[in-house]
Amino acid sequence: MGVKKRDVQRRWWPVVIGVIVISVVGRLWLTNIDFNDCQLHWVDVHGVIPAVSSCSLNDSVGSNYLSPHQSDWEMEFDSTLASEQYRILSDDNGIHIAYGPNGDYRARATLRQLTHLTTEGAKLPYGVIEDCPAFRHRGVLMDVCRHFFTVAEVKRQLDIMALYKFNVLHWHLTEDQGWRIAMDAYSKLAEVAAYRSHGDSVYGGFYTREDLEEVVAYAAGYGIEVIPEIELPGHSQAALAAYPHLGCTGEPVAVPTEWGVFKDIYCAGNEQTFEFLDDVLDYVCEIFPSKYIHIGGDEAPKYRWEHCPKCQQRMKEEGLPNEEALQGWFNTRIENYLAAKGKQIIGWDEILEGGLSPNATVQSWRGFEGAQCAAEQGHDAIVSPTSHAYFDYPVSSIDVPKVYDFNLYPPNLDRFTYGHHIIGGECNLWSERIPNTETLDRRFLPRGIAMSEVLWSNPAERDYDAFWERLQGHYSLLDVLGYGYDVEQIPVKLGTKNDSFKEELKVIVTTEPAFANLELAVEAPTGMTMGSATTFTERGVHQIKVQPNRGGHAMGKVLNYEFAVHEGLMTHSCLTSPPTEPYTGTKDIPLVDGVLGSENYRDGNWVGYFNPDYFSGHFGWDQPYAIDSIKINFLQSRLSWILIPEKVITDVYESEDQISRYEWDRTSSTSEEGIFIETMVLAPEGGFPATQNIDLMIPNTEVLPDNHPSAGERVWHFLDEVQIYGRPL
Ligand SMILES: [Zn+2]
Known part of the structure; x- marks a missing residue:
């Protein structure tokens, strides 16, 4: 860690006006449910x-x-x-x-x-x-590409969907990270495109024609339609790994192991692309009797097309003004081919950008605007926004009340004129973070039961309390059927309370049962128990683990909470540059409230800055302090464009006009995959000079590095809890 010290002669920071006084009382709210009430009589x-x-x-x-x-x-x-x-x-x-x-x-x-x-x-x-149902399209998207699920596992998912009256399996069968449809005519799809290499190990799988037909027939036995999704022109790198000549450069590419958006997509200027896709669609249409074929259409970067002579030639020949119009032309060509076979297309809301034929159905994922725009243009729309329907997000981001609150009609839509175009919705079980059925169950249940009711009933008839009462009975049903499930809401919250009269430094954690009969097994270093308040005064980070159980069955995974007792809790502190919405932290003093952010960056603890926004903050005490170290937690999640910052700058005020500046450089790699938290420790030898005021700044001019699938895009920095350790002088 490079530590540089130099003196700064004048104030760098804007004067801090707002002074926020804190002390800390952390509190745990534990919630319970009375399941004895579920022993219902007729x-x-x-x-x-x-x-x-x-x-x-x-x-x-x-x-x-x-x-x-x-x-x-x-x-x-x-x-x-x-x-x-x-x-x-x-x-x-x-x-x-x-x-x-x-x-x-x-x-x-x-x-x-x-x-x-x-x-x-x-x-x-x-x-x-x-x-009878309120909406005719009630779907579940199953992504078998990021992680592969066997025929038996897909049928198991169809069983639970049928019980809750879903009528569409949206089967996401092709992706960058894997192609799942084996075809005799294109043997490399099963040999190459179906597998990816993680170091020495290989991951993947594919379905034979018999497998696909078996799933279609099984679903039909429940009155469930299977709509296959063949992603084009983007999210197609696995196919290009098998057949590089279908890409713009013709250069070999690998089946990616990372999640993201990749710039290698099908070449729109190459007739062989359409020969391949026509063959694939012929095959798909033979197997899947559904009226619809989903053609994806989302997240197709135009970089390759902009630099491809064949694509540029195509644009010239067809009189297309830009690459968006070229994608529109691509979609239309595929749509026409499918229309001749009596099929209609569904595409993600990006397909609106390139012009669309009237029969196309739009699946809105980036909020509700796509659905509104589609309906007003006369297209049918399926609504599955990230805000309510992305079941790959954890319960801490989308909980059961949130799902139940989902209203498919876009808020500004003229329902009288266009409401009939809103044909339904889906729960999207993207599988980047769903590696197995155990996780699939927890992601789908109980949220899927809430979604089932949202799609079946009319919004005006919904009553969450009544739904919640009914839902309680379903857990024993799920137990009998062997399906796992998560909690409905995060049953434990760490909160802080301003308590400025007390001078001593401590964190009080109170466990309060609020849902009767939800058993919470608490594990903490102090041996804390439910219903009691525990005071922590020892400096440093403390951990609490809570396992919610119901009737002996674990309800979701262990919930981990971390909080820290440190001298920063005694500061007047404030952010001197605003964070980027919506990651502003939900607490009054988000960075020194004692509660540490979890690996979920939406948990309300993290403060986020999207380039060009940058972090700056001020921390001050009423009396001088000797400071030994400052520890800052940063989150990295490459897939979400969140990187640990390059540099942290600290100005320590020895007096009004004597400031010592310290700079720390990042030691971790921005190439590291996955989601992790890193603590950057600022601890110069011999400590910092005695001070009452510290400023922190984190510049944010970075872009995503060349080895990132979205290279060149701006980055996020996320930090939570600035822990300051020392003692008053
Ligand atoms: Zn091209």
Whole structure:
């Protein structure tokens, strides 16, 4: 670590006006749920029944034994009922189901839920359940490219989707990091494009034609349509690794091992690209009977096209003004090819940028604007924004109340005129961080149950409290079926309270149970227990681990919390340059509140700066301090463009006009993959000069390095908790 010291003669920093006084009281709120209330009797059938459009059940007249075997139910197709609509009638004659197209599957799902959700011999009271979905497209995106899932694992996911009445498996089958469709005509797809090398080990897999057909048939057995996604023109580097001549340079590339956006994409000027894609689409159309083919269209950097003579020639010939228009032309050519086969395309919202034919459906992921724009232009839209539908994000970013609050209609859309174009939504289970079914379960459940209700019911009919009551019964159902699940919300929060009257330095952590019956196993160095307050006065970082359990089953992973007792907690401190929204920290004094940011940069503790924004902050005491060290935690997450900063500058005020400046250089590599926190320790030999005021600055002029897939883009710096260790003089 390079430490340079030189004297600075004048003030570098703006005068600090705001003085914020803090001391620290950390608090743990522990929350519990009363699961004994879930032992519902049929008297409470309205409390257990899954969300249905209407139901009128009467316990006092009589009831029918509800067998889990569908052969015991009388089923009858009713041509007057709409798609997926059904009616369940329970009377003297038993249980009778009338259904419209595919409505039998949804009726079965309702009865299966009811059968499982009761704890005593299931009986359905006399009465009627009438039901039909609010949205016709209720999907789950399964990404089998970043991580591969076997046919059995995909079928397992279809089982749980069927139980919760999803009707679309959006199957993401091709990506930069792996191509999953084996084709005899292109043998290198299975040999090369399906695998990536991580050092000495190889990761990957593919599906044969029989595998794909098996999944399609299995899904059809639930009335679930499988929509394959063949990404183009971007997210295609695995295919280019197998067939480099389909790229603009023709140079060999590897199947990438890192996540991100890659500049090597299909060449739009090369006719062989279209021969290949036409062959792939022919094959896909033979296997998948769905009306739609998803063609991706997102995140296609134009760098290669800008520098490719063939692509430029194509633009000239077709009279295309720019590369966005070339992508529009590319999409249209593919769309026309598919239209001749009776198929319609779905594309991510970027496809709006290059011009679009009326039949194209837009899947909006970058907020709601894409859906609004698409609907106003007369396109159908599927809504799956990062804010509510990205189930690859942890619960600390998107929790169950957030999912349940999802309203598919864009806020500014004229629903009367365009509302019918909003055909539904999806939960997107991108698998960069979902390596196995264990994690898949935790990402999907219980959030998927909330999404299922969001997509099935009308927003006006939703009531979170009622949903939450019903949800509690579903955990035992999931236990029986062998699916794991995460917590609904993070049940533990570390908070701080201003307590300026107390001079002593301490952190008080209080564990308060708030959800009855959610068992929280707490592990902390002090042997702290639930429902008690514990005071930490020892300097340094302390850890608390909490494992939420329900009925002996772990609910999600261990939650790790870190907090620190240090002299920075006694400072008047402030940020002298504003952080970049929305990463402003949710605390009054985000950097010296004692609570350390976790590996989730959205946890509210981190303060983020996106170039050209840079960090500067002031820390001051009421009396002089001897400072031994300053420790700053930084987060690195290359995929999210977050790097540890190159340099930290510290100005230590010995007096009003005597300032010593210190500079520290980054020691870690910006090439290091994954998400990690690094503590930069600023500790000059012999300590810092005695001082009452310290300024910190972190310049941010960096761009992503050449070896990054988005090389040249600006970077983020994230820091949380500036720990200052020393003693008052
Ligand atoms: Zn090209």
